[in-house]
Amino acid sequence: MSRIAIIGAGASGLVCAIEASRKGHNVTLFEKNSKVGRKILATGNGKCNISNEKIQLERYHGKSPSFAKEALKRFDTFTCKAFFRSLGLEMREGEEGRLYPMSHQASSVVDMLLHEVRSLHVNIVLECEVTKIEKKDAAFVLHVNEKTDVFDACVIATGSVAMPTLGSSGSGYGFAKSLGHSVIEPYPSLVQFVCDESHLKEVSGVKMDANVELYIDNQKCQSVQGDLLFTAYGLSGSAILDLSRKASHALVQGESVDVVLDLLPNLSREALTSLFQKRLAVGKEKSLSLWLEGMIPKKLAYFIIENTHLSHIKEASSLGAKEIKKMVFALKSLRLHVKATKGFESAEVCAGGVDVSELESKNLMSKKIQNLYFCGEVLDIDGDCGGFNLHFAWASGYLVGQSL
Ligand SMILES: Cc1cc2nc3c(=O)[nH]c(=O)nc-3n(C[C@H](O)[C@H](O)[C@H](O)COP(=O)(O)OP(=O)(O)OC[C@H]3O[C@@H](n4cnc5c(N)ncnc54)[C@H](O)[C@@H]3O)c2cc1C
Structure with missing residues (x-):
């Protein structure tokens, strides 16, 4: 059993925590907000357009959108529905193949995810902002609230800089750079x-x-x-x-x-x-x-x-x-x-982000640092309107969780 740190309890971090715990890892989920999944609550005007029946690579953008292929193959719409059904959440289809929780309430999605992470005994640490990640030999040392904690693997699931009022501070870009990764300058999209x-x-x-x-x-x-x-x-x-x-x-x-x-x-x-x-x-x-x-x-x-x-x-x-x-x-x-x-204040997502050419597409692990992973919107992959962004967040979190 490895000690895994996941930074960010948003869409990608929560799914990653569930999959990693289901594999038997000891998972700690750090979140700077006082609640998990704040951005999910704001999605789809509070109804959460969770995914789409027609998930296709063509709906994704970035310097190298084909990087998303493996994550989308491993977590297609069928797997997405099965995953959420395993949490007790049913979906229904809306216009243009958009999928919503059957309750039409984003809070149902967050509640189901939260119930599962709690049942799996994930250590959820709220109101804790990770400020620094250091690599010491094989370990990752995380600086949190003036303390440090040591982990075997680290997942950066911090999102982008879109809509900072919901917790997005762009800290993931800083972590990536400090660990030797390149970041493609983000700009607002779906705005x-x-x-x-x-x-x-x-x-x-x-x-x-x-x-x-x-x-x-x-x-x-x-x-x-x-x-x-x-x-x-x-x-x-x-x-x-x-x-x-x-x-x-x-x-x-x-x-x-x-x-x-x-x-x-x-x-x-x-x-x-x-x-x-x-x-x-x-x-x-x-x-x-x-x-x-x-x-x-x-x-x-x-x-x-x-x-x-x-x-x-x-x-x-x-x-x-x-x-x-x-x-x-x-x-x-x-x-x-x-x-x-x-601008970023009102944007639903960011284009740009961590350069995916420096990551393995099969598991989203850094090619530079063993056991360092990235998932979600922090990556230089963004999707069209219609459930494609949340789908990529779930899919990439799932792929990392399964690969750990
Ligand atoms: C208003 C709005 C509506 C949207 N509607 C839809 C929709 O209907 N369908 C769709 O597909 N997409 C939608 N999106 C986009 C979608 O919500 C995002 O793409 C998705 O949530 C990204 O997930 P993520 O896990 O990468 O990041 P986030 O969900 O942003 O989660 C990142 C988490 O990390 C935390 N964090 C950041 N830095 C730190 C740190 N240093 N220490 C600790 N915690 C940290 C943040 O507080 C946050 O909770 C919408 C976005 C917005 C803003």
Whole structure:
């Protein structure tokens, strides 16, 4: 039986602790928060999008995403469901293959994981921040709350720097560097956009299905149809999060980022123009905003009027072909400049992290230091929105736990 230290009781650390204990190791789990799994509680808007029916390597990114292949093979969706069922948790499928706990409560996932680690007699040490890891001969010396403790193996499961309010401090990157590993500079991903359009506040709160095209230095590079949410600072929603990895990388490189929104993707330009013209015959005595409100949300109607500089038009009857063309253009090709992302503070995940080329893909052990392992988001592997990030956290924690 070996003494194993796992730093971080998040998604990857908890699964790693369960598997390592099931193998008979003596496991200590260090967590700086007063509770385990704080980030899990925030996932999927509190419902926890635990995994996805369609886990594929193509949904993962980083310098070398194929590194994730072994972990995903060993812990596929079937194994994921079986693992959580072994803890007493049932799942149900939502839209686009997303898997959620049947209770639709993230707290059920944390409660089941916690019950299992307790049953397996894992030594859970809360409110303890590991500040330093030293390698002395074959042992790892961990510095915790001004004390030291010695272990045979050490697992760094500290997560990234995304959403630091939930415990992510990036300490894992520091440990990796101090132990001779390289870290690919992290940047925020699955994150909202800050835009500098002056009338955005007026449309804040409006959510719709839209097609969003991403332009980097005026080159179209990605297009996504999905939920779009206007906010006081800019744009959010699943379509934006899906585009955010490329946008965030471009902003870090100092490139210019724009989005072009098609707010009525199911109507062609021609169909929308002819609908406008037909509606003129019936509603011409209405104010322009009320007339538009028959087709689009009220706040968006005000926004479109401001954006097209048509506020001087009081009644729909005054609309001519030129004005209709302007409104069609605004609704089908609304261009907004993306000034920044909302940063690490609001990001769901980080791109970048510990360079995986310095680790063994079959067990996630360091190629430089025997018995030093990494799992979860601290690695330079990040996934798309839709349960892919939690799945990688569980899968990598599982692989390390089984390999110890
Ligand atoms: C708001 C939000 C919603 C999300 N929704 C989803 C979703 O629905 N589906 C999905 O797949 N992914 C989602 N994600 C991403 C997912 O939560 C993460 O990818 C995943 O939790 C990463 O797991 P991890 O174990 O690597 O890190 P974490 O879960 O962040 O755990 C790391 C733990 O280590 C602890 N720690 C750090 N440093 C130290 C130290 N020095 N000493 C002791 N403890 C330390 C931290 O306190 C933390 O508890 C979401 C993320 C956020 C922020």
